[in-house]
Every structure is written in C-alpha cells, then in structure tokens.
Amino acid sequence: MAWKQSALKVQVPPSFSFASVEENLRRSLSSLGKDVSLQSSQKSESLHLEIKVSERVTHQLTLLSPVPSRLKAALHPKVAIVIDDLGAEEKFSQELLAWDSPITFSILPFTPFCKTLAGEAHRKGKEVILHLPMEPHGYPQTRPGEGVLLEEMDERRLLRELSKDIEAVPYITGVSNHMGSRLMEDPEKLKVVFSELKRRGLFFLDSRTTPQTLGLQVAQSVGLKATERSIFIDHSSTEEDIKHQLEQLIQISLSKGKAIGIGHPHPSTIKSLKEIIPKMKEKGIEIVPLSAVMD
Numbered sequence: 001m002a003w004k005q006s007a008l009k010v011q012v013p014p015s016f017s018f019a020s021v022e023e024n025l026r027r028s029l030s031s032l033g034k035d036v037s038l039q040s041s042q043k044s045e046s047l048h049l050e051i052k053v054s055e056r057v058t059h060q061l062t063l064l065s066p067v068p069s070r071l072k073a074a075l076h077p078k079v080a081i082v083i084d085d086l087g088a089e090e091k092f093s094q095e096l097l098a099w100d101s102p103i104t105f106s107i108l109p110f111t112p113f114c115k116t117l118a119g120e121a122h123r124k125g126k127e128v129i130l131h132l133p134m135e136p137h138g139y140p141q142t143r144p145g146e147g148v149l150l151e152e153m154d155e156r157r158l159l160r161e162l163s164k165d166i167e168a169v170p171y172i173t174g175v176s177n178h179m180g181s182r183l184m185e186d187p188e189k190l191k192v193v194f195s196e197l198k199r200r201g202l203f204f205l206d207s208r209t210t211p212q213t214l215g216l217q218v219a220q221s222v223g224l225k226a227t228e229r230s231i232f233i234d235h236s237s238t239e240e241d242i243k244h245q246l247e248q249l250i251q252i253s254l255s256k257g258k259a260i261g262i263g264h265p266h267p268s269t270i271k272s273l274k275e276i277i278p279k280m281k282e283k284g285i286e287i288v289p290l291s292a293v294m295d
Contacts, residue, residue, distance in 0.1 A: 007060040018047040018063055025049065025061075077253035079280060080104060080260045080290045081273065082176065082205065082229070084131050087111030087118075087169075092265035097124055101277055104290040106131040106176055106262075109168035110146040122171035127289035129205065130169045132162075134180025136209065144179040151182055155192050162196055173291055176205035176262075177215075184210055190218040198224040203294050205229065207262060227294050233263035233273075242272040250276075253285055258293040 012021065022040055029036050029051065039050045051059040086093055087107040096103050097120055105121045107114050108131045118128045133144035135151050147165040149158055166172065175197055183189055184206070197204055206215030206228040219226035230252050233245050246261070253259035263269045277287060 003058060005057055009062045009064060011064045018042060021063060078258045078286050078288045078293050079249060079253045080288055080293045082106050082262045082290055083265060084262055085264050087114035092270055093117050095270060097121060101287045102126060102289045104129060107169045108145060108178060109165040114169050118170050127173055127291060128171045129174040129176055129290065130166060130172045131178045132165055132175050133178045134183040136179040136181040149183055151186060158192050159196055162193060174203035174205060177207050177209065179209055181210035184213045184215055187214050187218050190214060191222060194219050194222050194224045198222055205290060225294050229262045230259040231261050233261045234266055234269045237266050237268050239268045239272055242268055243276060246272060246276045250280060250285065260293060
C-alpha cells in the first residue's frame with residue numbers, strides 16, 4: 001500500500017470542545033475496522049490527532065482553540081504616525097490635512113499658524129496634541145522655543161507656563177515633549193507637570209529624547225495615561241534611511257501589535273510616508289490616531 005500523508009490544522013469554534021471532536025472522530029473511525037486507529041496528544045491550546053492504517057500514519061489533524069485576544073490584537077496591528085514641530089509653516093501642514101490617513105498633528109505653541117492649524121486639523125477629524133517645549137541638556141545654547149518649561153522654575157511658574165502653552169494650541173487631546181532631555185530626567189518637575197495634565201484629562205507621549213527619561217515611571221506614579229514612541233522616522237533626512245525606519249516601524253507593529261512613529265515636516269519624510277502608508281495597509285496594518293494606541 002502507498003499513499004500521501006495528509007496534515008491539516010483546524011481552528012475550533014468556541015462552542016466546540018476538543019473532547020467532543022475527538023469522541024465523534026473515534027466513533028466514525030471505529031466503523032472502518034481494527035486496522036484504523038487514532039492517537040491523540042493535547043496541549044493547553046491545541047489537540048493533535050494522528051490517524052493510522054495498519055500502523056502507518058495517514059492523517060495528522062491539529063485542532064486549535066479560538067485565538068486569544070492578545071493574539072487578535074497582533075493580527076490587526078496598529079500604527080500611529082505623529083508629525084512633530086508643526087505650526088511654523090503652512091505648505092506641508094496643508095498637504096497632511098488633505099490626507100485620508102489619520103495622522104496626528106503635534107503642534108508647537110506660539111508658532112505663526114499654531115491656532116489656525118489646530119482648528120483646521122480638528123475640523124478635518126485629525127487628532128491634535130501639544131508639542132510642549134522642555135529644557136534640553138545644553139540650554140540655553142540649544143533653545144526649544146517660546147513657552148519652554150525650565151529646570152529652574154518652581155511649581156507655580158511651571159504650572160503658569162504650562163497653562164499658557166496649553167491655551168496656545170486648541171483642541172488638544174494630549175501632549176508630547178519637544179526636546180526636554182534635561183527636564184525629562186527630573187522626577188519632581190515631571191510630577192508637577194504630569195499631575196496637571198491628568199487633571200485636564202490629557203495623555204502624554206514620551207518622545208524619548210534621553211535614554212534616562214523618567215516619563216513612563218512618573219506618569220504611572222500619578223496615574224497619567226502615557227506611552228512612548230517606538231521609533232523616530234527621520235533622524236536622518238535621506239529617503240533611503242527614512243524608508244528603512246518605516247520598515248522597522250512595520251516590523252514592530254507586526255510583532256507587538258502596535259507602534260508609534262514620530263516624524264517631522266520634511267519633504268523627504270512626506271514623500272516616503274505617501275509611498276509606505278499604502279504598503280502598510282496592504283499588510284493589514286491600520287493607521288490610527290495616537291490616542292488609539294495609548295496604554
């Protein structure tokens with residue numbers, strides 16, 4: 001006798017049990033005589049069945065339990081794309097407004113178009129966040145711009161400046177740090193800022209401008225909803241490097257179920273995103289607003 005061995009994997013509906021499937025299969029096979037046998041081995045989320053004819057394996061059947069919710073999330077990965085430093089110019093902002101994809105607009109306070117751009121983005125259904133200037137290492141030689149939160153500020157001054165920054169950009173749902181490599185390492189100053197963000201119902205995106213950032217740690221301590229970026233899209237402004245970073249973003253989303261990429265209004269970034277976003281969708285990746293991937 002000769003035959004091709006068959007192997008099949010089947011996902012069992014929630015209403016079925018491994019035991020009932022195995023029992024029914026044994027009952028059906030028993031009518032074929034003693035030469036046909038069935039052996040089984042079970043794990044937590046699968047049942048492996050092996051059918052033999054005259055002690056030779058003819059069929060292998062693996063039953064799989066319903067996909068756990070954590071795996072369902074991974075099967076429908078999400079990517080949030082945040083464009084920082086908006087508000088200073090109109091050309092690229094207007095192009096982003098015309099896109100169907102829900103790009104998140106991260107707008108700097110006190111820039112020429114910050115209020116009008118926030119209003120336009122809001123009317124078009126785009127998510128708007130405040131790109132909050134914070135003191136970096138090397139300040140004042142490195143300057144984050146108007147509205148910066150400084151290490152030397154006491155609680156009253158921090159809250160006053162933060163309030164001005166928030167009022168400068170309407171319709172925001174959250175905040176991210178612009179620069180801030182020094183302030184993001186100071187737990188006491190962050191606690192003041194994050195407690196106020198929580199009070200206002202805002203979330204926080206840590207841009208991770210320093211490896212020693214305490215963003216998520218302090219956010220958790222005050223109960224602020226927060227997460228951190230996965231990757232900077234355009235640390236290098238060459239198209240080749242940007243596309244490489246976007247491929248990395250795709251791989252992170254496929255492996256972890258979600259990813260956050262931060263980019264800037266550069267011609268090479270805009271061009272690369274226009275090319276790669278359709279490819280993301282082809283892979284089953286959903287482009288979402290930042291709030292959709294917040295922890």
